[in-house]
Amino acid sequence: KFISPKNRPAIPPGPYQWPVIGNIFQLGKLPHLAITRLAQTHGPLISLKLGSQVLVVGSSPAAAKEILKTHDRVLSGRFVRHEFKTQGSKMHNTAIGLPDECNEQWRSLRSVGRTELFSGKAIESQATLWSGKIAEMVEDLRGKEGSVVEIGDEVLVVALNILGNLVFSRDLVGYDGRKGAVGGGEMRKLLREFGVLYSTPTLTDLFPLLGDWDLNGMNKKFRDIFERMFAICDGIIRHRRKQKTRSGSSQHDLLDTLIKRGLVTDLINPFLLELFSGGVVSATSTITWALAELVKNQEAMQKLREELEKEVGLDNIEQSSLPNLPYLDACVKETMRLHPPVPLLFPHRAMESCNVMGYDIPKDTNVTVNVWAIGRDPSIWDDPLSYKPERFLGSGLDYKGNDHKYLPFGSGRRMCPGQPMGARVVPLVVATLVHLFDWSMPGNIDLANLEMEEKNSMTLVKEKHLCLVPKIRKQVKV
């Protein structure tokens, strides 16, 4: 029905939009930070114009609840980068891997992920694999005692190889000098390159009408990186398809299931890319931030070590130990409050027009939630910029997205499917690093001076790599 412009509900308020470019230059290199400041002036639900695209951002628990719960169904589409939609990108009709709306294909892929990887039963069955991969990291670190270690790089190997084994029954990377991993370290390099590329805003995203002209060469760069990533997986998939006898073997992994379900390689590849890029990168950055906060806040480190000493002592830290380690849980939750790996939820897309907090959200508007701003809001959190794990003890806050003041994994339909895994692997690795090693800065610089500047690289990472020197603290047989 026709609504005259006078009676049409207004879109959410926001800063002045410059002709053509809109608000692009106001966002800078850390859009979550810039948007937090804009929300302080314009309110908890704001509109920004990025080229020809509108982005609506919610920055309060009430706004998040409207977006992720009240209007969850309508706002559960995904913004898909233009480069992914171009013919030949091999990512046609996918967000990163999952489709741009919650359709049958999306439901089916999420259900495979849930059953095979993230259900309680699946997670329990992964305990030995996780311990084994963490033990390899410990072994590597023991050999590097006294030398400078880049923590992100070390942890990325654990995360990539856990997933590599769940998906392909194989390691994807090796520690320095270790042979035999598929892709020989290429995957690690590619994920890092992908992170940088993904965080670069592109002309075609801002002005979709520029279409396939590829003025700044981004279509080609994405195409190249996908080709190199998929080449690694293609070889494994082709080989697996040929193994006719495999169904008789006791080994079973995600690739088997995807093949059995009749998925073509062109669909398997982007789905796996979504799992690897979503899972590995978020877990790695969270573990890195957690260790950075703990070495900087020695009081919290001490308390955590006391808890581990009492509960675990000289035993292995296992998945089954986690329920008895409440302070560890609080340390990881506090890390994700201050440093959510996805500070602005990957943009959702309005599949129909709707009304949020009294404002009009036209169809196809991109909508996100500033999880970072909510996590640091002084009206919600006492002394929000300080690292105080105690605030989570007995708070009842969990990762399930039911309380919209704490959303590191999002909430609603599009919530992270890997939450049950991320919420267990991250504390296990953090506990191992803290329990078995002492950490110092190169050149014995005071740990309190560790800088905590942020950078966007698909997820929110430390601007400078976390480089620390390990000293063996405990000789536990892992």
Ligand code: HEM
């Ligand atoms: C610390 C660990 C992790 C954090 C904090 C995290 C966080 C998130 C967030 C905030 C989203 C977006 C939610 C939204 O748009 O509303 C997301 C999506 C996603 N994550 Fe995670 N994640 C983590 C680990 C994992 C793991 C281990 C996997 C898989 C192995 C994974 C796979 C995915 C996938 C596939 C999506 C897209 C879901 C969809 O569009 O339907 N994540 N994650």
